[in-house]
Amino acid sequence: MGIYEKDKIQIEVWRGLAEMLASTCKQGDWVTAKGRIASRPYEKDGKVWNNYNFVAERVDVLK
Template identity: 40%
Template structure:
């Protein structure tokens, strides 16, 4: 079985390229913290080379940047090539799936600007969701209610766990 699951941060922006046949491929290095400290009490990290293909590669290039936290599920692959008369061996993770876990630590001004925009968008989204989940005025909750109870009024969708 060849399965790898990694959670870490991008050490730099993913490098997006296209094969001659037009298939997207992204290469990047993921810094993965070790679960323990060394003898000096410092946390160390492993730097793992990862390759993603097709839509996953394009999404990485478009929606992540240096410092972005991601999870990678994939497999280890080895390959070799000839360079200047010498055989070079490469071991890398080929990503099957990638999940974006969080934002990187960008500067404070960007965060504040993003937060004010995000707050306005979030309020609009909450209002839309509230309207979508509210009981239509023409609908009556009777004995046909499959949930068997009174409707629950949820005022703040921001507190929902999903």
């Protein structure tokens, strides 16, 4: 087997998908996700910043 790198990326989920994830996985579990990247501007200290996150349409837990 090879060596796998892993990244911690925030995934935004809603409704039934969020309930399923909350009941079946814990932080650190590996998941696959299909969705889109979204950005939201916010202002801090007089500067405008963009916050990027991943909005999931489908998530599968890898066990």
